[in-house]
Amino acid sequence: MDMNTSTQKLTITTLLRLISSILFVSAGLMLLIPAAEAVCTSSSSGDTPRSILEAHRAEITAMGDLQEVDFQIGLQKIYRLRKREEQGTRDPWLERLRALAPRLEELQRYFPTEAEREAAEDEEEESGRRLPYMPTPPERTVLLVESELNLLGDTLAFTQCAGEAEANYFIRNRPDLLRELPQGLCLLVVRPHTIDGERTKKFVLSHEWMHTMQNGSYDFTADSGWWVEGSAEWGAHEVVEGTTERNNKIEQFFERQPDCSLTDHTYDAQTFFFWGEQSFGIDWGISLGMGGPDYLDTPRRAAEILHPDQWLDWAISQADHKITMPDGRDLPSQAEVELLDLTHSCEAAIEGPPLSVQLRELRFPEDSAPLLTIDPQGAQLAYRAFDADDAGRPSAWTRVTEAVELEPSEGPLLLAAIMPSGEALSVQIKQENSDRANCACHIGRWMEQSTADSEAQDSLKGALEAIEKARAFVPPEQLEELEKAKRMISSSDTKDRFRFRGAAEQIFELGGEGDVNYVNDGPIVTFKGGGAFIIEDPHTIRADRTEVNYTTYIHSGRWDIEGGQLKIDLQEFTYEGTVEGPVSDGPQHIEGSNRNSTYVGGGGDWIVSCEGSGVRLIPADRKERGPGKDAVLKAH
Incomplete structure (x- = not known):
């Protein structure tokens, strides 16, 4: 049996009260996998009906004794709660967690030290620029539970952690709990009947464990799902290599990105963390993904985590298809480029929400001579030309920070743009041409x-009228020929x-x-x-x-x-x-x-x-x- 045989006596009742408080006070669930998502949604959860929360509380109440297992992950202790009839039997979920423990501890080693946190605070104060959050190493105790209820649709698992308010409530009323229960307990619930495949089960466990590591307690109605869920997905990919079961979320990211700010994504924001690890290292992903409840919840705040040039690097990496999975595999999907054709207009615009990457292929009118003006209007933008006579080989990227004039190229021009602020993106493109002879809309x-x-008009209607007028002047012996011509025209489709x-x-x-x-x-x-x-x-x-x-x-x-x-x-x-x-x-x-x-x-x-x-x-x-x-x- 993978747990300590000693059982904490008289603790289960008070623990269940704490669990009930977690469920009812927070009223939110993690790793909700909805059947369909809106084009842009920034909420990682929604309100859960009280009846569903009560059903989960009742399910937990009916379980057996609380047991502390014989291993922990870093500083995080682990408790297990199972159905009474299953106690003493093989515990596959605990075995999976034990197998994942070394990789999870590897991630924990990337948490910043106290000295690094102090240095970051000094740098942030001196520069006036917000740096990624510097979290403390995770210490939350985790209670692992399985649920058989069919009340949450396609939800695979959820995690809830007791916040300070819930703990203080019990402390005021039951001081003895300070001696019996760990503060900041995280309830990790898996739903085995919704999860297929051994690799997916390990991925789900890893994803949920990332939530237990994330610092602070969460207001699950806050618009912070992009980094909460995106970093959890990224961390799970770090732990469970070769995972393909979440490819649909990566595809979803590129489908939604043109219309959605980065802060409007949820699980699919893992792609941003893939790139961040490649660019800055795992410690960057850990710092970014372990913030507090109101961290990075708007584009304006999220824009502060990178220098504007680095936001453009993120856009260029998508254009070049250089982002990979954490284990080095190519992404299952890549960003697509929209056509921006100046043959129909002398002017064009690249528009999008803040922190959304916009990729365009700009084609010039044939024989186009006028200069092209590109005005980023505060956005970060880069372009590169494709040589039409050199097998489409691209040139190097040229970065643009203010309005520039370009000579039209024979081949298309690839543009990458992003607005690294809370403002919407609106890049203006204009081809100087007063008579519109090279870029009128009908070209x-x-x-x-x-x-x-x-x-449709009958093109020979006038011929019939002429025949009728000519009848009076035609000799009788030629009338038959005239009638023949009339019948021929009348019976033909001459529209x-x-x-x-x-x-x-x-x-x-x-x-x-x-x-x-x-x-x-x-x-x-x-x-x-x-x-x-x-x-x-x-x-x-x-x-x-x-x-x-x-x-x-x-x-x-x-x-x-x-x-x-x-x-x-x-x-x-x-x-x-x-x-x-x-x-x-x-x-x-x-x-x-x-x-x-x-x-x-x-x-x-x-x-x-x-x-x-x-x-x-x-x-x-x-x-x-x-x-x-x-x-x-x-x-x-």
């Missing part, structure tokens, strides 16, 4: 969307569904023979920085045993902004492909270019209306406006 590659049938596509399909439908198959659902329209404009619409025409396959079918020209209007000048038609007929002896290559002529519409003057991921072009001439007259473009 990009788009596919035109077809006009709905109910709004014009695109502003940037030719009439090839309509022509073949009129003849009733042959068809046209387009590669894309709509013409591809590209506005390039600097004023270049092209329409791509490859297609195949089949008719009367002849097939023409246009692999290149481009109308091109220039665009400009004048008087607030987009002016498109179509200047050239270029094609390349194959043609095959009855006597062609296989496909024959064809190509050509016709300057100063095109075969599609789309030229002229337009009003640009940018709509999220799309662009609407409205005819500048009011007389040309109406249903089906706009060109609707979507990103391609």
